[in-house]
Amino acid sequence: MLGRKLMAHVETWRPYTSFYSGLLALASATLVHRGLPAPGKAALIFIVPTLGWLAGLYGCDYFDRELDAIQKAHRPIPSGRISPKEAFACMMGCMYLGLLGAAYLGFANVVLSGGCMAASVAYALIAKGRAIAGNIMRGIPAAFTVLFGFAAVDGLGRAGIVVLVFFLHDMTTNLVGAIRDVHGDREGGCITVPVRYGTNAAVRISIGLLLGWQLFAATLPLWAPMRLDYYVLYVPALLLAIAGIATVTRHPDDRRSALRAHECFVLERMVLSGALVAGGAGAPAAAMLTVPLVGIAHWAQVKLRARHEFGAGDTAVAPATSQVDVEGFIETALARLATDPRTPDMVRRWDRRCEIVLSDREFRTHFEARGGAIRRLDPDGFHASSLTPIGIRATAAVFEQVFVQRTLSMVGAYSRGLVQLACSPLDMLRLSRLFNLILAITEAHAPVTAVAPAKSVDALPDAKRPIVVADTTLRDGEQMPGVSFSPEQKVQLAEMLERVGVPLLEVGYPAVSEAEREAIRRIVDARRSASIQVISRPIAREIDLAGACGADSIALFVGTSDVHLRAKLRMSRDELCRMVETGVRHAKRYNVQVAFAPEDATRTDREFLQKICQIAIGAGAEVIGIPDTVGIMTPANMRKLVEELAAVLSVPIAVHCHDDFGLATANSLAAVEGGASAVQCSLGGIGERAGNAPLEEVACALELQLGRPTGLKLTELKPAANLLQAFLPFAMAPNKTIVGLNAFTHESGLHTGGIVRDPSTYEPFDPLLVGMNRRFVFGKHSGRAAISHVLAGANHTLAESDLDKVVLAVKRLGDEGRSLTEHELIQWVRNGGAQTGA
Structure with missing residues (x-):
């Protein structure tokens, strides 16, 4: 239990990136100091930005755990692994310790720490998910971090180019990260650059940003006094950046490629910060600082990502984990549903029996909605019930993703064919409300037990989804x-x-x-x-x-x-x-x-x-x-x-x-x-x-x-x-589709001739399907086939010559602006109208 708790905190820290802020602040201080500051001061410069970063991560766990569950379920940082109270306490603790350390360094560092916090909050509340504006806001903390390092040892006068380099640099790495998170951001409703403009456009912007900061980074010794040792680590950083941008350029829509590209940039920014240390304190000192931190970052990426990466997939759902008792969760959820005071309002006037099936496990459970209440049924009771049956079929993995881990929406599962509902649209409305109530009354994670892992999951066979x-x-x-x-x-x-x-x-x-x-x-x-x-x-x-x-x-x-x-x-x-x-x-x-x-x-x-x-x-x-x-x-x-x-x-x-x-x-x-x-x-x-x-x-x-x-x-x-x-105070137009008087009425001789032989020639479907009847009217466009057909149906058979006279007489009526219904035609012929023309 203690091990899992510790791992939850380690994963919240994101060790593959947590030390970047501290290293960048120390690198900036080393550059302006022309060597490493005193050990105590150097440690403080490193620790304060790191604590600020950790405070932000705990804040995400506290404030954004539901959004993270949607956006980043596949990441090694899923929120909700520690309790909200614990996350809040850790956030406040890191923040206050960081502010105390900043106060020890000087007033300017306190101001910069506050500015960085304000920028982070502004990003979270205003700019997050606002495309390019959000990406710009994400680069501001890196700029504050550089200024923090400068202010700790000297002043801000020579910070300009270095700030610009890392501002643009952080925009680049964050944008590549957004490309790899595009599916989760889209699901979570964050309109990042890749979501709004597409991954190809995001790649092009990333390349432009990369060229911008590389132009200054490659010539940084010309802008700021530093040793040429800078290039010992700058060259590896450049190669990592090129590898990352090349990887994401080749396959911008492949999440695995975007992941590898982002991994390159995660390591590259650590190495580039080390290059600043080399420029200020020499390559040996830079290696002593940078190599261990790069090693930790690489370990975290390999080990922690392997625990979670691709657990939510883009088009397939991962198998249910071996730690979640999905069957027990369903049983518990139904029991709570039956006793929740909100249930009666949702099932009033809705009498149904329902079967839930997990297709990849031998599991079926049943319940009944009757008289405004829900009760559990055993299999015999379900089959003996006289109520209309409805069915829900999914895999354990899908059920876990939707209801337990909250990494897949019900709508997303249904639209992707991962859930089948055997019910009417009215039943869908009721079930949707019940599903939402289950989400509200159950905990975010099911009890942890030892159950066998499910096999790999494919989408269920496609079915026509009701509307x-x-x-x-x-x-x-x-x-x-x-x-x-x-x-x-x-x-x-x-x-x-x-x-x-x-x-x-x-x-x-x-x-x-x-x-x-x-x-x-x-x-x-x-x-x-x-x-x-x-x-x-x-x-x-x-x-x-x-x-x-x-x-x-x-x-x-x-x-x-x-x-x-x-x-x-x-x-x-x-x-x-x-x-x-x-x-x-x-x-x-x-x-x-x-x-x-x-x-x-x-x-x-x-x-x-x-x-x-x-x-x-x-x-x-x-x-x-x-x-x-x-x-x-x-x-x-x-x-x-x-x-x-x-x-x-x-x-x-x-x-x-x-x-x-x-x-x-x-x-x-x-x-x-x-x-x-x-x-x-x-x-x-x-x-x-x-x-x-x-x-x-x-x-x-x-x-x-x-x-x-x-x-x-x-x-x-x-x-x-x-x-x-x-x-209504007005008449419906006769040519109204489907239900209008003329919707299945025919006069033209060519049309009526086809209809008599095969109705599908001029009718898209049988009028009886919508409660209508086929009608013929007779006028100037009418022909022999329809007239003969109607008269024969009334047992009124005419010789060919008499039929010709009827047809001509009907056309003359049509020329006069008159027409006959079927009944009128029959009576008219019987009364000799065709002979007199009257």
Whole structure:
């Protein structure tokens, strides 16, 4: 136990890099002192920056352990190996000891230590994950470290070129490190240079930075008085830098190559610092200092990285470790879930039996959700239950990564085919909430026991992943000018949408009025199975009104584009971020699913969009909704946006597309192909301005074009459209897709002739699939085949000459602007209309 505790601290220190700050400070002091300072003073110059670095590492363990678990699970520094209290105590201890040592050296060193700490905090709070700005901030501590060494023995007057060299040098090494961490940073939501601009662009910037600092480093004896011994260690440093940049240039997207490149730079910066020592105190003294530290760094890289590196992989998941009892963890989690007071709200009106299978182990467990409670089942009880069965299938390794080590998000595992769910989209919504609750009520690590290691893990066989089709007819649909539903009509529409099988109904905006809230409460009381969502701005009084309605979900929306911030909200980005974080945390108090929808997302700065979504997720948001508020996206751009967000966000993404350019359906489908888990639509596409993505279009395209199960009863689409039509003050256009009067109506002779012989000639699918019927109308474009077919179906057979007369008579009617339905045609022929032309 003591050995594991000590190893946890050693790994937190990151010995392969911990001594760099101390060595650089001592090297700077040696250079300006023209030799090593007195032993006590030299030790202090070395120790103070090292303690500052360790304080920062303990701070990362304390403040960023959740983010580190996502970004750097494969590194030899995973956070959470020591308790938060222990990490905090160590952080404060190192910081105060470092400040005492700086005070002993002099006032300037205290100021520089404080400046370095301020720069580090500013990086963590402001610049971290902000691409080039973040990379620049990462270089500032190295500059402060050089100044610290100068100030300790002389002054700051001759520090300029050396500061510049190591400022640019640290930017280079950090950028190469960001290339090797690109997958974790993307998962964790940090928009580093490789995440934002790509690894190739990051390599090019690294080369430019390398050339910049090498230009000064190669000629440093010309800028600062030093011995030529400097070149004894500068040349090896140069060779290591060239090897590192060459390695990452050849394979920028290969994490192993990026790792080797970063290892070269880790050693190179130690050697380059030693070169400064050689320039000030001679090569022998430099070797005595540098060689042991380089040896420790190399040992740490080889040994510690071997313990953890590639444990999370890019496209595969590592086997479950031999120290985690995954089966025991599942049993414990289910037991806690059954007794947690938040569970009833998540499973009310949801009666299911569930089987969890670990495919790489002989493990199955079962539970049942019934009557607002969860209870465990034995295998016999599971098979005897009459409830609808659902299944969860994964490997022990995947389960451990998601729930135990927290190095893989549920969304990431599902989208990569590492988890299979045998359930409907509605069940997916419920399971997602239960999974989030399990994450909240279980510890970050399972109990350590001795179990056999799992075999290597491959992705499970691919399966068509269901998609959640949510509906906003009762909320956004009612915002259509001239449309206003009574509470009774809203309840009827909600019940109809439930019959269609829509899993999530967005039913209103409680802050609008008491009548709106009453309608929402009636829908909540009347619903049978669907999850009910309401919307609110991230304002406490509105959230309280929403929470009091009894809905399952609250979607918080607020404008995030610059035009919304400037013209509508009149607040800064920082103010908006605080508003969102506070609002999400407030909504979570109601034990509901909280979604965050950045209004006008598609016109929002991409970097800021990702930042504010991450803030919402950090505060507790379980879904991110991306509204194309003014319908300006194209399918290609929508897919690209969702792919970018899906790569960095750890929760499901839903989209809400408006139809201002007639692209709402196409954009919704593109979003699904880009990784969206849900699309929000409205019946008939009703909504403000040009409306929303039509539910019937999106559902049919998903099912029949993309092969994505929606769980909807497509045969109920037409009855649902008819009910909506009864409540609208205007008629639906006859050429409305899927459910319009003419959607499966044919007149053209060429078309009807093909339809009579084979309906697939001019119909993409059987109209019965959506509750529609095929119709023929007869006019100037009609031909013999369709007329003969309809008359024969009515047992009315005509001779060829009589059929010709009917066809000509029908065409004359068409020329006059008249047409006949099938029934009218039959009656017209029987009454002799073809003979008289009447």
